[in-house]
Amino acid sequence: IKTLGVLTSGGDCAGLNAVIRAVTYHANRVCGWRVLGVLDGSLGLMEKPPRYRELHADSFDEGLLREGGTFLGTTNKGDPFRFPQPDGSFRDRSGDFAAGVRELGLDALVVIGGDGSMRILSRLCEQAGIGMVGVPKTIDNDVHGTEYAVGFASAINVVTDALDRLQPTAASHHRVMILETMGRDAGHIALNGGIAGGADVILVPELPYTLDGLVAHLRRVLSQGRSHALLVVAEGVKTEEGKPVSISLPGEQLRYGGVGYYLEREISRRLGAETRVTVLGHLQRGGTPSPRDRLLASAFGVHAVRLVAERRFSRMVAWQDRGVVDVPLSAVTVGSRLLQPDDPLIATARGVGTYIGDV
Numbered sequence: 001i002k003t004l005g006v007l008t009s010g011g012d013c014a015g016l017n018a019v020i021r022a023v024t025y026h027a028n029r030v031c032g033w034r035v036l037g038v039l040d041g042s043l044g045l046m047e048k049p050p051r052y053r054e055l056h057a058d059s060f061d062e063g064l065l066r067e068g069g070t071f072l073g074t075t076n077k078g079d080p081f082r083f084p085q086p087d088g089s090f091r092d093r094s095g096d097f098a099a100g101v102r103e104l105g106l107d108a109l110v111v112i113g114g115d116g117s118m119r120i121l122s123r124l125c126e127q128a129g130i131g132m133v134g135v136p137k138t139i140d141n142d143v144h145g146t147e148y149a150v151g152f153a154s155a156i157n158v159v160t161d162a163l164d165r166l167q168p169t170a171a172s173h174h175r176v177m178i179l180e181t182m183g184r185d186a187g188h189i190a191l192n193g194g195i196a197g198g199a200d201v202i203l204v205p206e207l208p209y210t211l212d213g214l215v216a217h218l219r220r221v222l223s224q225g226r227s228h229a230l231l232v233v234a235e236g237v238k239t240e241e242g243k244p245v246s247i248s249l250p251g252e253q254l255r256y257g258g259v260g261y262y263l264e265r266e267i268s269r270r271l272g273a274e275t276r277v278t279v280l281g282h283l284q285r286g287g288t289p290s291p292r293d294r295l296l297a298s299a300f301g302v303h304a305v306r307l308v309a310e311r312r313f314s315r316m317v318a319w320q321d322r323g324v325v326d327v328p329l330s331a332v333t334v335g336s337r338l339l340q341p342d343d344p345l346i347a348t349a350r351g352v353g354t355y356i357g358d359v
């Protein structure tokens with residue numbers, strides 16, 4: 001290996017810069033390779049000339065470890081195999097990606113992304129004839145093969161902090177406060193943040209609920225000496241009848257959000273309690289990475305470079321049983337890892353008196 005490429009792909013999150021720092025340090029200083037940071041994910045390689053920044057371990061100041069976002073930029077638009085054109089049609093631009101790889105002389109690529117990015121980038125790298133190693137990142141924590149993805153822990157901190165701030169105002173006004181979290185089709189953020197922040201109700205897309213069951217639970221909470229309640233709902237939760245609640249306009253790419261307002265209407269109607277909604281949105285993706293995410297990012301970055309050095313490609317670094325390991329990409333690119341009904345944290349939520357669907 002002489003030249004290693006690194007890029008971030010998909011939605012950003014806290015801890016991406018910490019991964020890039022670890023990859024660069026280890027590849028540059030320990031292995032002695034040239035490191036090129038590709039700008040804006042696969043888009044940077046598809047352009048002529050390709051857009052990149054040469055990365056040197058000694059030019060990083062330690063601010064990078066602490067900074068949110070990705071200084072390389074990222075994209076979640078445009079699968080190069082089906083790249084959207086201005087006239088609404090699609091074109092296969094995977095050849096442009098391979099041309100970019102050749103022009104930069106990359107021998108291998110570290111891709112920091114979620115399951116969707118891993119799937120697309122592994123096909124692109126195969127076609128371009130270079131080895132790829134993946135590093136999982138996503139606030140949704142829905143990547144198979146790893147207990148934790150970079151960004152998840154920081155997002156949980158944001159949710160917990162939001163509940164810490166909502167509880168006193170809920171108590172002062174005797175209100176039901178609804179907090180809508182991100183997570184796409186997975187409920188990991190809502191479940192983990194909801195438990196940590198002491199929610200009375202947690203709704204996740206993977207577990208069905210009824211408005212009757214939910215309202216009966218709130219009534220019980222409010223009749224046991226408490227005059228307020230906290231409810232956390234994941235953005236992927238549907239209506240009681242299973243209809244999607246989405247803020248997408250017709251013809252737009254699917255965007256989640258808005259289920260909090262549906263619940264506000266239904267709960268205030270049935271319970272008669274004053275109800276307010278907070279949609280956390282992209283606050284969950286920004287800000288300083290938590291210590292846990294910095295640790296994960298550093299361990300993942302170093303291990304990814306080791307895999308490249310050993311030419312063990314088509315693998316993703318992962319966290320399992322208190323340590324960093326690696327798993328085949330083929331086991332990761334099978335789709336999103338949703339919450340399973342036997343997840344121990346579901347029992348934990350129920351064990352502390354939280355409603356998380358009728359039993």
Ligand code: F6P
Nearest residue numbers: 011076138139140182183184256
């Ligand atoms: O996958 C991460 C995520 O933040 C989801 O939780 C959310 O639904 C989506 O990305 C938002 O995407 P965008 O930034 O494109 O609105």
